Amino acid sequence: MELKEILSHCDHTLLKQDCTWEQIKEVCDDGVKYGCASVCIPPCFVRRANEYLGDKLKVCTVIGFPNGYSTPAVKAFEAENAVRHGADEIDMVINIGWVKDKRWDRLLGEIQDVKAACRGRILKVIIETCLLTDEEKIKMCEIVTQAGADYIKTSTGFSTAGATREDVKLFKEHVGPGVRIKAAGGIASVQDGEDFIALGADRLGTSRLVKIAKGMKGEGY
Numbered sequence: 001m002e003l004k005e006i007l008s009h010c011d012h013t014l015l016k017q018d019c020t021w022e023q024i025k026e027v028c029d030d031g032v033k034y035g036c037a038s039v040c041i042p043p044c045f046v047r048r049a050n051e052y053l054g055d056k057l058k059v060c061t062v063i064g065f066p067n068g069y070s071t072p073a074v075k076a077f078e079a080e081n082a083v084r085h086g087a088d089e090i091d092m093v094i095n096i097g098w099v100k101d102k103r104w105d106r107l108l109g110e111i112q113d114v115k116a117a118c119r120g121r122i123l124k125v126i127i128e129t130c131l132l133t134d135e136e137k138i139k140m141c142e143i144v145t146q147a148g149a150d151y152i153k154t155s156t157g158f159s160t161a162g163a164t165r166e167d168v169k170l171f172k173e174h175v176g177p178g179v180r181i182k183a184a185g186g187i188a189s190v191q192d193g194e195d196f197i198a199l200g201a202d203r204l205g206t207s208r209l210v211k212i213a214k215g216m217k218g219e220g221y
Contacts, residue, residue, distance in 0.1 A: 003213055004035060006193040011060050011089075011182070011205045013040040015157070024049060030210050032056045037203060038089055043082050050086025060089035060124075063114060066158035068093030068128070072110035079117035089122040090114065091182075091205075093156060096128055099136050104143060111147035124151035124182050124203070130161035137167065138174050145176030151203065155185035162186030165199055172200035 012031040014023060024045045031039040038058040041049055046061050053059065063078045064070045070078070079090050092114050098107050115123050125147070127140045144152045152171055154163040162185020171181045183196040184205025190212060193204055 001194045001197065003190055003209070003216075006190065006197065006204070007034045007036055007209060007213060009193070009197055009202060009204050010036045010209055011038045011040040011091075011184075011203055012036040012210050013157075013184070013205050013207050015040065015042060015062060015065070019045075021045065021048065025052065027207070028053055028057065030214065034210050034213050036210065040089075040091065040205060043078065043085075043087075046082050046087050047085035058088040059086060060091060060122075061087045062156075063090055063092040064095075065091075065093050065126075066156040068095050068126070069097060072106075072113045075110060076113045076117040079114045079123075080119075083117070083119055083121055087121065089124065090118050091124040091126055091153060093126045093128065094140070096131050099127075099132060099140065104139065107140075108143050108147050111144065111149055115148055122150045124153045125149045126153040126156055126184075128156060128159050129154045129164070129167045130159050134170065137170055141171060141174035141179075142176075145179050149179065151180045151182045153182035153184055153203075153205070155183075155205075157185035157205065159185075163196065163201075165195055168196055168199045168201050 014027045038060040040060040043061045061082045064075045125144045163183035180202040182203035183201040187206040188208050
């Protein structure tokens with residue numbers, strides 16, 4: 001698979017706590033230049049990025065990030081605010097503690113609340129796989145499907161580990177029809193990107209693949 005094709009699946013990401021507008025602007029420029037699916041940036045930059053990009057590239061942002069323990073009402077407000085500012089896609093973090101407590105109805109409800117607040121925009125649900133057992137991951141595949149979310153996503157990139165090939169394979173086996181997969185966290189090479197897509201990931205959350213492309217010469221990257 002060519003790097004150009006892999007990049008078309010990438011949410012080119014910058015979520016560092018100390019990122020500046022100049023850095024966000026560069027990410028936006030690179031996302032357009034290298035044909036990425038979106039840029040994934042902090043909520044405080046969504047309005048400015050949307051105004052800067054126009055219709056050149058989709059803007060994605062994060063909700064309840066990175067720990068997931070905001071209340072459902074706060075997450076829904078964050079999502080609504082982001083959409084109002086021009087976000088095309090929303091990546092929300094679930095309440096991990098509720099998974100451990102098996103509060104499945106609360107988890108379903110919070111995803112549905114955020115989905116409603118997205119007003120038709122794409123919703124990706126981050127379940128932070130490194131903190132869950134396989135049984136919990138499978139249950140979350142069921143809940144994300146039932147809630148009507150568009151994607152299940154592996155990781156924030158801020159916890160103890162990122163995406164693994166085993167987790168993407170597990171997702172593929174257990175999500176329902178219409179739910180796509182985003183792998184994020186630790187995707188560091190072209191081979192990583194190709195492997196995750198081959199296993200069933202439709203999106204990749206990473207900044208490193210664009211950096212690899214920028215380091216190559218010529219149109220073939």
